[in-house]
Amino acid sequence: MPRSVRVRRRDFSRHWALSPLAKRAGRPLVRALELPAAVPAPVFVLMLGLLALGASVGRRPWALGLWLFMVTDWAMLALLPRLGRSFGSPQPAAMTLALPRAALALLPVPLLFAASLQVVGSALAFYALWIEPHRITxxxxxxxxxxxxxxxxxxxxxxxxxxxxxxxxxxxxxxxxxxxxxxxxxxxxxxxxxxxxxxxxxxxxxxxxxxxxxxxxxxxxxxxxxxxxxxxxxxxxxxxxxxxxxxxxxxxxxxxxxxxxxxxxxxxxxxxxxxxxxxxxxxxxxxxxxxxxxxxxxxxxxxxxxxxxxxxxxxxxxxxxxxxxxxxxxxxxxxxxxxxxxxxxxxxxxxxxxxxxxxxxxxxxxxxxxxxxxxxxxxxxxxxxx
Missing domain, CATH: 3.60.21.10 (Metallo-dependent phosphatases)
Structure with a gap:
């Protein structure tokens, strides 16, 4: 059923998002998101290790496990173009996924629960990257x-x-x-x-x-x-x-x-x-x-x-x-x-x-x-x- 909506027509002629200033401000952000694409794969994997280490303050042994989750994300992304699924650079997307993982790792929760959150994250990432994009309805x-x-x-x-x-x-x-x-x-x-x-x-x-x-x-x-x-x-x-x-x-x-x-x-x-x-x-x-x-x-x-x-x-x-x-x-x-x-x-x-x-x-x-x-x-x- 259609949703009946009452949306008042708005004048966007002075909307900030359409201004030259907004475009200039957005370019550095876009470039920043794409920066990891230029990083060689071995260096990027090392960067993920440093991120995992920094997010494991107080429980250093957990850093290795967190790093493996991040590397698994990167590997899933790197395989997408090789297997003809999608063709984005793996590094920017892997960093986008690694940052929330690092944030979750900083939560003051038991290690087993923290690991469970990371496993769920991996499952959701696999589904969102490999399954749903090809499930045309x-x-x-x-x-x-x-x-x-x-x-x-x-x-x-x-x-x-x-x-x-x-x-x-x-x-x-x-x-x-x-x-x-x-x-x-x-x-x-x-x-x-x-x-x-x-x-x-x-x-x-x-x-x-x-x-x-x-x-x-x-x-x-x-x-x-x-x-x-x-x-x-x-x-x-x-x-x-x-x-x-x-x-x-x-x-x-x-x-x-x-x-x-x-x-x-x-x-x-x-x-x-x-x-x-x-x-x-x-x-x-x-x-x-x-x-x-x-x-x-x-x-x-x-x-x-x-x-x-x-x-x-x-x-x-x-x-x-x-x-x-x-x-x-x-x-x-x-x-x-x-x-x-x-x-x-x-x-x-x-x-x-x-x-x-x-x-x-x-x-x-x-x-x-x-x-x-x-x-x-x-x-x-x-x-x-x-």
Missing amino acids: LTRETLRSPKLRSGAPVCILHLGDLHVERVTARERQVVQLVESLRPDLVLFSGDLMNVSYVRDPKTHEACRWVLARLSGPLGVYLVSGGSATAPEEVLSELVAGLPVRWLRDRRVTLEHRGQTFDVVGLDCTHKPFLERPRLEAVLAGDRKRFTILLYHTPDLAPDAAELGVDLMLSGHTHGGQVRLPLFGAVFTSSLYGKAFEMGRYQLDGLTLYVTRGIGMEGSGAPRVRFLCPPEIVLWELDGSPT
Whole structure:
């Protein structure tokens, strides 16, 4: 069931997160997270030993055990690219996992309990790194509208946030699912490549391999997730010669089985105060048809609701990628925080869906998913009595 939410549209034109100062402040942090990638493996293992030693104050024999847990994390991460699961540098992610381990080791608890916490940590890390990122789920959604003709359903497949690094079992599974579901229309809501491999020719080949295998009678349409994951010249080359249309502030009218509806695609700058005037311009004219907005982030949803959009398909948040029981997403990258973290929402006449996406964050972040498996979404649109 959709969650009916009342979210007041906010003016983010002076929001600190979108300011040049925030960008300058964020660069050193990103660089700091990636620093361990340049450290040779033997030196990094020694660094983990020093960290374990420092976290074992008062019980030095425990330092060896803690170090072994940290090295095991590093080994699990190092095997991921070797076995074609994901392709991040192991050192930054291993340090991200080692720091919480060191913090747990400092707790004044019995040694057996402390060791048990570390074992649980290893099990959770294995699941989040190796299992859940490849456990693609299919979500089925239905929407009825008086703007559509009853008895002639249209099936739309929504994909988002592929974050391709290479062709892995995950990408092959996506293609197999699309082929088996045989949708009428495929819509992709942005972030095709992993940010770590935007300029990598092998990643470009992998993206084209995936895009070339998506199809539907009404076609395949995509929007950009922003310049960080899809520079204009790179995305133009990726879709060249493929049966995929990049909707750049465009509206197309589609007809199928007697149904007529519009699909609007908008380039994403992550600045909704700049996007709204462009959306108004694209929507100008006939507004009687059922309208789908394809836009990367959910941050434009309050504006889309005011402008009469019927269905908005977004992603960007990854559902948090890591979720905690009773709390949900730890982090969403949305200007509205946790208001639109994942799933289906109802904002007056607008139905918004925020997909958890397929891939994972890049750069120095661990390629993990926890309580947030990747998903593809199959929509059935049909008419309803007026």
